[in-house]
Amino acid sequence: MLRGLEFGGGGAAAMPYLVAGGLGLLLLYRLLRRLQRRMRSLHGKVVVVTGASSGLGLACARAFHAEGARLVLCGRDLRRLESLRDELSERGPEDRTPRVVPFDLGSPGEVARAAERVVEAYGRVDVLVSGAGISYRGEAALTAMDVHRQLMEVNYFGAIALLTALLPSMLKQGEGHIVAISSVQGRIAIPFRSAYAASKHATQAYFDSLRAEVADSGLKVTVVSPGYIRTNLSLNALTADGTPYHAMDANTAGGRSPDSVAQDVVGAVLDGRAEVVSAGLVPTAAVYLRTLLPSLYFILMARRARSDRKKAEQA
Ligand SMILES: NC(=O)C1=CN([C@@H]2O[C@H](COP(=O)(O)OP(=O)(O)OC[C@H]3O[C@@H](n4cnc5c(N)ncnc54)[C@H](OP(=O)(O)O)[C@@H]3O)[C@@H](O)[C@H]2O)C=CC1
Ligand SMILES: CCCCCCCCCCCCCCCC(=O)OCC(=O)COP(=O)(O)O
Numbered sequence: 001m002l003r004g005l006e007f008g009g010g011g012a013a014a015m016p017y018l019v020a021g022g023l024g025l026l027l028l029y030r031l032l033r034r035l036q037r038r039m040r041s042l043h044g045k046v047v048v049v050t051g052a053s054s055g056l057g058l059a060c061a062r063a064f065h066a067e068g069a070r071l072v073l074c075g076r077d078l079r080r081l082e083s084l085r086d087e088l089s090e091r092g093p094e095d096r097t098p099r100v101v102p103f104d105l106g107s108p109g110e111v112a113r114a115a116e117r118v119v120e121a122y123g124r125v126d127v128l129v130s131g132a133g134i135s136y137r138g139e140a141a142l143t144a145m146d147v148h149r150q151l152m153e154v155n156y157f158g159a160i161a162l163l164t165a166l167l168p169s170m171l172k173q174g175e176g177h178i179v180a181i182s183s184v185q186g187r188i189a190i191p192f193r194s195a196y197a198a199s200k201h202a203t204q205a206y207f208d209s210l211r212a213e214v215a216d217s218g219l220k221v222t223v224v225s226p227g228y229i230r231t232n233l234s235l236n237a238l239t240a241d242g243t244p245y246h247a248m249d250a251n252t253a254g255g256r257s258p259d260s261v262a263q264d265v266v267g268a269v270l271d272g273r274a275e276v277v278s279a280g281l282v283p284t285a286a287v288y289l290r291t292l293l294p295s296l297y298f299i300l301m302a303r304r305a306r307s308d309r310k311k312a313e314q315a
Helices: 001-040 055-066 078-089 108-122 143-172 194-217 256-273 281-292 294-314
Strands: 048-050 070-075 097-100 127-128 178-182 220-227 275-278
Touching: 001 256, 048 055, 048 108, 048 143, 055 070, 055 078, 055 127, 055 256, 070 078, 070 108, 078 097, 097 108, 108 143, 127 143, 143 178, 143 194, 178 194, 178 256, 194 220, 220 256, 256 275, 275 281, 281 294
Parallel strands: 048 070, 048 127, 070 097, 127 178, 178 220, 220 275
Antiparallel strands: none
């Protein structure tokens, strides 16, 4: 008994040393990661960015260019892609002038040809940032099937069609990095986002499978799951009948800056991370809640649906 008490007392006395040791190990781990990151470089790497004409993709293009990468810029809006190319070409040597490959990810016929032009641009692809995407706002029960299909076509099928066309050359190289820009809505589903959340859940699952399959081929796969970002996403979102939503949501307007999320994307590539949840406390907590206490999460989401519906009726 006495011995036990003595032991207990000794354990309490050792606690500060254990805490200090733990913190020391954590600091050492962070320091090593920072050193490792400094040793990796994106200089001269060929980085393909889809969705480079706006928002997060545009910010990623700027961030990778600042790291010394050679860029291939993709999107539909040629004018905005060319304007980004001109902006970046003024900031780097001529051999790093970005190439522009415009195409519609929602048009299956265009993707294979576009992939050829993407590889031709610099003769290789080191990093693919699959950032293009559209969102949606609507009641599942009232949503036209064409809208569900369009969300899947752009966010999921288009993205994996491009990747499938680029994979053989990346596998042949034996090194490369694939970054899927998903969303926290690839981990949790919220009301009135059925088509969007479904397309992002599909993205998460596909890239998790792929990561395992290419693990021994020298290719890394990162899924980035951001929370709200200040971009045009809500303006461009589709509604239940397929017409654009055309409004800036408060959540979108109050979201993180695209530049800071782009820094997380660059960091994830430099650190070779498998996944990054780039979101605030509440969306991140929601991801854990959905996994650990799903019944509570479902109750909260039913409440959210009721409240959103009431707000829409009053508006
Ligand atoms: N904003 C947010 O709150 C969040 C965004 N995300 C994700 O970030 C990604 C980027 O979105 P974000 O920057 O916010 O939104 P934006 O609307 O600002 O940008 C979307 C980009 O996707 C491109 N795109 C859309 N449709 C197509 C298409 N059919 N073919 C080719 N390119 C297309 C657009 O280019 P163009 O018009 O030239 O075709 C544009 O460059 C998306 O995958 C989104 O789901 C994730 C979490 C939160
Ligand atoms: C601190 C304890 C919190 C416990 C969690 C309670 C659950 C609260 C639910 C919160 C839901 C967060 C949703 C976040 C959605 C989001 O960030 O989505 C990112 C996007 O992709 C945005 O696309 P959208 O078209 O929806 O604007």
